[in-house]
Amino acid sequence: MEQLLILLIFLPLAGALVTAFAGKAAKYAALVSAIVSLVLTAVLTCNFIPDASTQFVLNYPWIQDLGINFHAGIDGISLITVLLTNLLIPVIILASYGHDYKRANAFYALILFMQTGLLLVFTALDAFLFYIGWEAALIPVYFICAVWGGKDRIKVNMKFFVYTIAGSLFMLLGIIYLYLQNPLHNFDIQAFYKLNLDAAQQGWIFWSFFIAFAIKMPVFPFHTWQPDTYTEAPATGTMLLAGIMLKMGIYGVIRWLLPIVPHGVQDWGTTAIVLSIIGIVYASLIAFTQKNAKRLVAYSSIAHVGLISAGIFALNTQGMQGAMIQMLSHGINVVGLFFVLDIIFNRMKTNKIADLGGIASVAPQLAITFLIIVFGTVALPGTNGFIGEFLLLIGIYQYNIWAVVIAGLTVIFGAVYMLRMYQGVMLGKTNELTIGFKDIKGSEKLVLYIICALILILGVYPKPVLHLSEAAVQQLIEQVNQKLTSVN
Amino acid sequence: MIDLVWLVPLIPLLGFIINGLGRNTLSKNLIGFIGSAVIFISFAISVGIFFALGADANKSHEIFLFDWISAGSLHIPLSFLVDPLSSIMLLIITGVGFLIHVYSIGYMHSDEGFGKFFSYLNLFIFFMLLLVLGSNYIVMFIGWEGVGLCSYLLIGFWFTNSSYASAAKKAFVMNRIGDLGFLIAVFLIFTTFGSVEFSKVFPQAAQLMPGHATIILITLCLFIGACGKSAQIPLFTWLPDAMAGPTPVSALIHAATMVTAGIYMIARSSVLFDLAPVIQHLIAIVGLATAVLGALIAITQTDIKKVLAYSTVSQLGYMFLGLGVGAYDGAFFHVITHAFFKALLFLCAGSVIHAMHHEQDMRHMGGLRKKLPITFWTMLIGTIAISGLPPFSGFFSKDEILAHAYESNKIIWAIGVFTAFLTAFYMFRMLYLTFYGKYRGTHHAQEHIHESPASMTIPLIVLAVLSAIGGFIGVPESLGGHHWLSGWLSPVIGHHAEAPDHATEYMLMAISVVGVLISIGFAYVKYNKQNQVPVADEAKRSVLENLSYHKFYIDEIYDAVIRKPLDAFSAFFYKIVDRKIVDGIVNGLGWGTTEASKGLRLLQSGNVGFYIFMMVAGIISLLLYTYLSI
C-alpha cells in the first residue's frame, strides 16, 4: 500500500516532466496528470481507515549521514490537506484554460512541480523532508507569479519570496535546533514529539516556527506581502497561493508546532490568538473600502485565515476540526472567488469595483455561481463555509468568550464586504463596459459548477470529511494535553 | 403522518430546484403552477400532521434524518421536531405561503424573472420550514440564515436598481448582526448544557435557578438574534428598506413569516426566558419602544408600502411586548393573526400598486374604491383587523397582549394602548388616502386602472376571511371562549401569565375599542372629510412631523455613528496602518538594506591606498584584541 503514496507524491513530478516537453498539448497533459492524481487520492481515501494511526507510511533512508529519511505517511489531518491539494489542482488547471499563457508547457509543469512540493509538505514525517517540500512548493509559485503576473509583479513577488523564505529559514533554524536536541540525531517527527525541552527553548522554537507559518498563512502583522502578491499574480498563481499554499502554514501549526512545543503554545498561544483575532478584524475592516475586488478578496482571505489560526490555537477538538474542514472550504471558496474575478478580468481587463456593475443582468449563470461562492465565503449555513466557521467559533469560544465575540465579528464584517463587492460587481445597472459581458461557458462553467457543487455538498453533508480527520485530531489534542500535564 | 414531516420542507426544495433549473425553459404558467403546487402539497401534509398531532397523545415528535456535524463532544443531527408550536407554524407558512404564491402568479406575470422569483420563493419556504422544524438550535440557525439569504435575494430581486441592491445588503447585514448574537447564544448553550438539542437543553435548564448569569447571557444573545430577524430597535431599519422587493415578498417574508421567526424562537425558548426576568423586562421595553416608534413613523409616511412596513415594525414590537410580559401564547396568537391581516394588507397594497403601474406614493392615489372593489373591501377588512376592532382577528390577539401588559405594568399598558390608537389612525389614513377622495394621479394612468386578475383577488378574499375570523382560535374566557390556541400550545409553552380578571378585561377592551374608534374618526375627519393630502417631500413640516417623516433620522444616525466611522477606520487602517506602518516597516527594511548597500559600496573606492589602509586598520584592531586577550 505504501507504493500508493510514492505514486501519489511523485506522479505530479513525472507529470511535470511530461508536461514540460509536451509542447502545445501541455495543458491537456497537465490536466490528465492532475486528474490521475485525484483518482489516486480517491483510491487512497477509500483505503484509508479513519482512525488515529498514520497509514501508507514510507520510510527510506535518504541522507543518512545527516539523519534524514524519506519518511512520509498519511493520517487524517494529512489526508484532508492532500485531498485539498489534489482536488484543487485539477480545478485550478482547468480554470486556467481561459488564458493563453505563453510558454504554457513551463507554466503547467511548474504547477505540477509545486503539487509534489505541497504533497511532500502535507505527508512528511521527517522535518527535513517537510522543509524541502516547503521550499519546493515556493519556487514554482514564485515563477508562476513572477513570469505570468501583472505589471508590478517583479517587485511584489520579490517581496513575497524574500518574506516567506525569511520565515522558512528561521523555521530551519528551529528544525536544526530540534535535531541537535534529539538524542537519536534524526528528524523523525515522533522523536521530536518526545523531546523534553524547557520553557525557554520551547518559547523560541515556537517563534521560529510560528513566524514561518504566520507569514505563510498570513497572520497579522506578517501579511503585507499577501494583498500585493495576490493582486499582481496571474489568476492561477493567486488560486494556488490562496487555495493551497496558505494551508501549508495552517498544516504546519497543527502538525509541527502544537505537538512539539506544547508549552511554547501554552505560553505564547494567547499572543498567537490575539494576533489572529486582530488580523480578522483588521483585515475585514480594510476589506470594507477596497476598490479592487482582487485585493478585497485578498484581505478577506487574511481575515478567514485569522479565524482558522485562532481556532487551532484554542486547542480543542471543535476548533481543530473546524480548522480542518475550513482549510478545505476556504480553499474551494477562495479559488472560486478568484476564478470569478479572473473571468471578469479576462473580459473587462479590470477588477476595479467602480468600473464594474450590472454583470448579473447580462451573465446570470455567472451571477448565480458567484453568489453561491460569496455565500460560501460568508459562511451561510448550508454552505461549506458555515461548518468550518461554526466549529472554529465554538472552538475559540471554549478558549475565551471575548475572543469569540471579537472573532465573531467576521460573521458580520464578512457579509458586509463580500456583499459590497458582489453588489458593486454584479448588481446595479450595466455600464458601457459591462454591457457586452459574455456569460460563462465551456471550461469556465465546468469549473464554477464543480466549485459550487463542492460548496453545497460539503455544506450539507460534511460528515464524511469530518470523520476522516476526527480520530487524528483527537489524538493530537490528547497528546498535547498529556505533554502539558505530564511535565512541569 | 408525522413521520412524513421531512416531506414538508423537501417538496418546496424540489420546487426550488425544478424552477431554478427550468427558469429559462419552462413556461410561466408551468412555473407558477409548480411553484404553488409544491407549497400546496406541503400545506396539505402540514394539515395532515396538524390533525395527526391533535389526535396523538404524545405532543412532541423528533424525526431524525442524519448526523450533520460532529466534532468531539459536539453532535448536531439534522432532525425535525413536530410539536404544537411547529405544527401551527407549518400551517401558517405553507398556508399563507401558498396564497401568496398564487397571488404572485398574477402579480409577477409580466416580470422577466418570473422563474427566478418562484424558485426563490420556494427556497424561502424551504428555509422557513427548516427554521420552525429544527429540533435543535443549529438546524434552526440554518433556516434562520437561510431565510435571511432568501430575503436578500428577494429584496434585491430587481437588482439593476442599485438602491434596491443596497437595501438587500442592508437587510442581510443587519440580520447578520443578530445572527452573531444567536450564534454566541448557541455556543453558550452548548457549553452550558453540552448539547444544542431542544429536548436536552430545556429539561436541564428547568433545573437551574432563575436569574442564573449564564442563562441571562444566553437569553440576551438570543434576544439580540431575535432583534435582528424581527426588526426590533436597534436593528429595525432594514425592514422598511426591504420594501424594495416585490410586494408578495413583502407580504410573505417581511410581514407574515420571516420577521416573526424571532418571536417563534423566543417562544420556543420560553423555558430559558422564564428564567431570566431581567431579559424579559428588556424585551418588553424594547418591544414597546419599537411599537411606538414604528407607529409614530408610520403616521406620516406617504409610500403605501412604507406605511405597512412601519406598521409591521410596530406590530412586531407588540409581539415582543407580549413575550416580554410573559404572554408567549398571546404573542404567538398575534403572530398568527398578524400573518393573516398583514399579508392581506400587503397583498392589497400590491394589488393597488399593480393597478397603478408600480406607483406607490399615496399622494398620487385616491378614489380607487370604485375601480378596485375587491381590493378595497378586502383591504378594509384587513385595516379593521389590524386596528383591533372586534370581532376581527386583531382585536383578540392585541387585547390578549394588552391584558397581560396591564397585569405586568400599567404604564406599559398605557403606552401599548396609545400605540394601538396610533395604529388605527395611520391605517385608516392610508385607507382614506388610497381609496377615498379624488384621484390625484395622471390621467394617462387613470385609464389603465383595473381590478387585478383572479389569481390575485382570490388569495385576497381568502386572507380577508381569515383576517376576519382568525381571532376565534383564541377567544378569551372572558368573552366566553376557552382560548383554544393557548391550550394547544401549553405542552410547549408551559408557563404563561395569568390573565386579569374579567371585569378588568372588559374595561381594557372597552378603552381600546373606544380609543380606536376615536382615532378612526380623527383619520376620517382629516383625510376624508377635509381631503388633506400629505405635503410634498420638500415642503416645510412641523418639527414633530418632520421627525416622523424622516424616520427620526435613525438611518442617518447609524450612517454617521457606525458606517462612516467604520469606513474611515477602514481607510485609515488601509492607507496608514497597513500601507505606511506595517508594510512600511517591511519595505523600510528593504529600503534600508539598499541604502546600506549604496553606502557600503562606497568603501570600495578603487583606491589601493585606501584598501591597504583599511586592511591595516583591521590588522591593528585584531592585534589589539590579541594584546588584550593574552
Add this chain to the structure above:
Amino acid sequence: MGTSVFYVVAALSIFFSLMVIFSKNPVHSVLYLIVTFFTFTVHYILLNAQFLAVVNFIVYMGAIMVLFLFVLMLLNLNKDNEPSKSNLIKVVGIIAGCCLVVTLVGSLKATAISNPLILKNPDLGLVKNLGKELFGPFMLPFELSSILLLTAMVGAVLLTKKEKV
C-alpha cells in the same frame, strides 16, 4: 664593544629604511634600499648566518635591486615627480604605522623574552649545514620552488613581450 655593533647596525637599518620610504626620488629610494639590505647582510653575519648573508648580498643587492633600478631607469622614473599624497594621508599613514608597531610589539609582549641570543651551534648558518637541511627535509619545497620560479619566468615573459597583433 660587545653588542653595541648590533645596535649601531640596527640603527642604521632603521635610518636607511626610513630614508627608503621618505625620499622623493625613487632612484634614491632604491639606493637607500640597497644600503638597508647591506645592513641586513651585516645582521646575518652577526648572527653567523653566513650563507644567508651571501645569498642576501647576491640575490637582493645584486639581482633584485638592480632589477628595480633597471626598471626605474627604463620607465624614466628617476625624477622625483611622484605626485605625493596629501599630508593628511601621510600623517594618518604614519600614525597607523605607529599603532601597528605598538600593537604588534605589545601583542608579542616582547619584553618578556629577554633571554639573550646564544649561538649554540656555530655551524648552524654554514652552507654545509643548510645544504643538509635543504636537501634533506626541505627537499620537496626546494624542488617545488622551481615551479614558482618557472611560473615567474613564464609570467615575466608573457607580460612584457609585445603581442603580435
Add this chain to the structure above:
Amino acid sequence: MNIIITIAVTALVVLYAGLFKAKKALLPISLIGLLGSLVFVVSSWNTAQVFYGMMQMDNFALAFSGLTIIGTMLILLLTQNYFAKDSENIAEYLCLILFALCGIVIMVSYKNMSMLFIGLEIMSVSLYILAGIRKNNFASNEASLKYFLMGAFSTGFLLFGITLIYGASGSFDLDAINKYLVGNYTSVSPLFYTGVILMLIGLSFKVGAAPFHFWTPDVYEGSPSLITSFMSTVVKTAGFAAFLRLFADTFAPLHDFWLMPLMVIVFLTLLIGNVTALFQKNFKRMLAYSSISHAGYLLFSLVALTSRSANNVLVYAAAYTFASIIAFAVLILVKQKTGNDNFENFNGLAKRNPFAALVLTIAMLSLAGIPLTAGFIGKYVMFLNVMTEYQVYLVAFAILNALVGFYYYFRVIVAMYFKEGSEIVLETPVQYKVVLLLSVAITLVLGLYPSVILNLI
C-alpha cells in the same frame, strides 16, 4: 605526489606544445593530464601517504584536490576560443593555470609551513599574471597590479605570522606545532598568539574575507572572466582548504582565542559581501561580492570545529564551485555577444537561449541556497555545524544575510525571465554545453542526494 608531478609535467608539455604551435592539441593535453591526476587522486584514496613529512595526501587533501582538479577541467573546457581572439600565447595561459593548480594541490595537502608558503605563492604569482593577461585592457592591468600589490603586502603578514609561530614553537611542521600547543597548553608563548592572528589575517586575505577583502571585487571584475571564474572557485576552495588544515587541526587548541576575531571577520564578511552585492549593476562584480559572502559562510566551519567541519567545507565549496562555474560560463557567453557584464545584458535571456537561462537559474538558486540544489545542502551543513555550538545569533545573522542574497541572485533570474531584452540570439558551443550540463547535473545530484559527498573526508 604524483598528482603534482602529473600536473606540473602536463604544464610543461603544454608549454612545449605551445612552442611547436600545436594549438589544437593544447586543450586536450591539459585535460588528459588533469584526468590523469584525477586518476591518481582516486587511486590514492584512503592511503594517506605522507611525502617527506611535507605533504600529506590524506582524504582531505585528495578530496579537495579532486574538487579543484574537476573545477579546473571544467574551466579549461571554457577556454575554447576564449583567449584566441586576443592572444597567441594560449599555451602559456594554460600552463599558468596548471601551475596555479599545482600550487593549489600543495596548499590542500601541506604538512609544513614552508609548503603552505610555497604553494600559496605558486598559486598567487600565477594569478597575478593571469589577472593581467589582457595586456591592453586597462581593467585587466589594474586588476593585476592591485592584486599583486595587495597580495604581496598580505604575504608579508602571513610570513610574519609564520615567523612568530616558528619562533614560539621552533618548527614549521604542523604536527610539531600542534604538539607544542598541546604540550604547553597553559604557557603558550605570546609570540604564538600574534602569529596565529597574523596568519588569520594573511589567509583571510587570500580567501577574501572582510576586512581584507578589498581586492576581491576589483580584481574579479578586472580580470578576464575565465580567470575570475578560476579565482573565485578553485582558488577560493584551495584557500579554505589551507585555512582549514591550519586552523581546524593545528591551531585547534587555541580555538577559544581565535574564535572571537574569526567571528568578527565572519560577521563583517557576511554583511559586506551580501549588502554590497545588492546594489551592483555589473553581474561579474555582483558575483565577486557574492563570493565574499560565501567566504563568510565557508568560515562557519571554523566557528565550530567538529569532526564534520572539513567535509562541510568540501560540500559547500563543491556547491559553490559548480554553481559559479555555470554563472561564469553563461557570463562569458553573454559578454562575448554584448561586450560587457551588466545585468541588462541578461534581459530576456530566457527567450534567446532558454537552456542557458534555465541552467543559470539553477545555479543562482544553488548560490542562494534553495533546497534541492547543492547550495542548500552546503548552507545547511554549515548552519548545522555552527548550531552544534548553539551559535544561534550567528545563524540568525547569516539567515538575514541569506535573505539579502536571495534578492540579488534573483535579480539575475528576474532579468532573464521577466524583462524584455535585445533579440540577439545566443548560441551555446558544445564545450559550454558540456560544462553547463555537467555542472548542473552535479548541482542537482548534490542537492538531491548529498550522501555521495557528505562523508568523504
Add this chain to the structure above:
Amino acid sequence: MEHLTQELQGVPLNHYIWLSAIIFTIGVIGVLTRRNAIVIFMSVELMLNAVNLLLTAFSVHNNDPSGQVFVFFIMALAAAEVAVGLSIIVMVYRNTQSTDINVLNRLKW
C-alpha cells in the same frame, strides 16, 4: 669573524623582534604613504626582509637551521615576485604612462 659573533651573543632576542617589527612597520608605512607602485613594492621588500631577519634570529635562538632554509625560500619568492611584479608594473606603465597607483581607480564600487 668567530670572535665577532661570540661578542654579539649578548643581544636579547626581543631586540631582534623590535628591530624586525620596526622595519616591518616602516615597510607598511611606506606602502601606506607612497603612490609610486615601484616604491610601494620596495616597501613590501622591506617588510619581507624584516621577516627574514627575524626568522634568522629565531633560527639561531632555536638552534634550528630550518628557519634559515625558510629565509632562503622567501628570497626565492622575492626574486620571483620581483620579476612578476616589475613586469606587471612595466605593463601597466605601457598603458597608462604612469606608475601612480591612484591612476588605478577605474574598478570601484
